[in-house]
Every structure is written in C-alpha cells, then in structure tokens.
Amino acid sequence: MEDSIELIIQDYGGVFPTSRPHPIVSACTGAVLTGLYGLWSVFTMPGFRKIPRHLKVPYLPSSKDQAQNVMKLLQGRRGRLADLGAGDGRLVFAASSAGFQCTGFEINSILVAYARSKAYWRRIPSSQVTFVKKDFWKADLSSYNNVTAFLVPGEVLGEKLLKELPQDALVISCRFPFPNWPQKSAAGSGLDQTFAYEINSVRSHLRKTEMK
Ligand SMILES: C[S@@+](CC[C@H](N)C(=O)[O-])C[C@H]1O[C@@H](n2cnc3c(N)ncnc32)[C@H](O)[C@@H]1O
Known part of the structure; x- marks a missing residue:
C-alpha cells in the first residue's frame, strides 16, 4: 500500500x-x-471615513433601464427633486430634462466634479441642476417634494425621510424596496426595478400599525 x-x-x-x-x-x-x-x-468611496460602516454605499451607476423606470414613476410630478448619492448625476440630468429643479447630494468629490462638468458643458443653469458635495445624512431635505435614492434603504433612512419630507413628497427607491413601507407603485423588474412611496400614505400606514 x-x-x-x-x-x-x-x-x-x-x-x-x-x-x-x-x-x-x-x-x-x-x-x-x-x-x-x-x-x-x-x-x-472618498469622504466615507466619518460615515458608520452599515450606512456606507459605494458608487454603482443606475442602468439605462433603471433610470427610465425612475422617470416612469415621476410622471405627473413636478417641483424640487433631491437625489441622495447622485454619483455621476445621471438621475439628476434625467429628472432635470423632465422639468424638475434638481439637487444631487454626493460625498465623492471626484464624482461631484465630473457631474458639475457635465452640467457646465450641457449649459444647464444652476437653477435647474446643482451638485452639492455633502453627506446627505447631514442635509435638510424638508424643501424637496421628490426624492430619489439608489442606496440600501434601511430603517434609518426611512426615519430621516419621514421626519423631514413634506406631506406631498414622493420617494423613489432604486432596486431595494423600503422595508415595511406600503408601495404606491413599482416599475420594471429584476435589478432595474424601482419603487415609489407617497410619504403621506406611509405616515398614515405606520400610524395605524403602531396603534394595533
Ligand atoms: C449606488 S450609487 C448611485 C449613484 C446614482 N444615484 C445613480 O443612480 O447612478 C450611490 C452613490 O451614493 C453616494 N453616497 C453614499 N453615501 C452617501 C452619503 N452619505 N452622502 C452623499 N453621497 C453618498 C456614493 O458615493 C455613490 O456615488
């Protein structure tokens, strides 16, 4: 052997x-x-050092289909829009071309510079599109009646939006639905699916479930 x-x-x-x-x-x-x-x-991920680990989301751009799904859910809406974590600004530019006054909050200074340069070359005035290099957790969102986010929406983000957004606000989440929030509608499927939530409906739903 x-x-x-x-x-x-x-x-x-x-x-x-x-x-x-x-x-x-x-x-x-x-x-x-x-x-x-x-x-x-x-x-x-520059600028992420001060953000708690479980809230860090790296850069991953929306696909064309995902951006189109966001625009479908924004149909019939108007006013101010904030994109939380704007990346290279693609959702902001899409929303601005549909008439929204947009602010893209982005923590990555390279992406902010890139998005600003795109706005400059496209001659889009700052009244329509602004990119702010800022941690959106520290931004006051109370003046936005439309919010888009391609993040991982957990309870903490939900609490911030519920605390700050006006009653008529619409929140659109790309790919990941908010846990325990009733959806108004959804568009697309698979990884490109997007979900819409009316803040007033979410608030009254949560109030009812708390009372039970
Ligand atoms: C998944 S990417 C989405 C980019 C863009 N919204 C899109 O759909 O193409 C998430 C972006 O959020 C940014 N981000 C993550 N946490 C942030 C924070 N606390 N404040 C500002 N930007 C943040 C990241 O740098 C990244 O660019």
Missing part, C-alpha cells in the same frame, strides 16, 4: 506543486492587490 502511494506521488510529481510560492512573489502579489483595492476605494 505504502509502495503504491509513493508510486502515485512519483507519477504526479510534475502536477502537484512541490514547493510554496517564493515569499517575494507572495509579497508582491499582496502589494499589487492592496494597491488596486486602494485605488478602487479612492475613486468609489
């Missing part, structure tokens, strides 16, 4: 790695991977 095991080891000696990778190769691979992660996080 032992002889046959030795024979197998001899036969496969060229296939099974016989030695560990050289420590310098391992160190270099580790350094390159760490550097790539560092570069990725500098671009996608």
